[in-house]
Amino acid sequence: MTLDFALELVIAAALVIGGVFGLIGSFGLLKLRGAMQRLHAPTKATTVGVGSALIASALDSVMTTGIASWHEILVTLFLFLTAPLTALYLAKVHLLTKPPADLPPTGTDRGWSNSDSPDRKVTPADL
């Protein structure tokens, strides 16, 4: 009885934390000004939010059926592996479509490597 109550308390805390983090992540996406700042808010906060929701789901299945299911752990692992990749690719797209205006000169006849390559010159017309 007390163990069930403690488990229920932990599940409720995970649910509330996850909900608040998910809300903060989406609010940051809407509110922040810079494109890189907008990238920061959802990739961190929403991963914590979904992670807490999945922990709550796993503990709930332990509490109701007594069997721990592996699906939650798989989904959490997959999201934690892919969130940095998604952020990296979105940052690359942002840097290519809108290069920073205050870049110092490179000192060579080539530009910076993310907009100028030895093989192919990437111009905004390519995008």
Place this chain on the structure above:
Amino acid sequence: MLSFALTFALTCFAIGFAMNLLAFARAPTIADRILSVDTMVINGIALIVLYGVKTGSNLYLDAAMLLALTGFVTTIAFCKFLLRGSLIE
């Protein structure tokens, strides 16, 4: 207590989903639009998982897993297309 927390979390993620729709409509660049769709997918995963907790069913986790996979592939495909002009070179 658990049902109150569950309703709170579901409401939070639903409001977040609506905020993502607004962010998608107001996005200034295409990278922001991809980011808002990616966040929408993540919020949808959370909504599906919490609905599975609410109904006590184990089936919804498979749908959440599929959505996580396709959401990641979609985002990477969009970004790759914008970066290189094609998906498979």
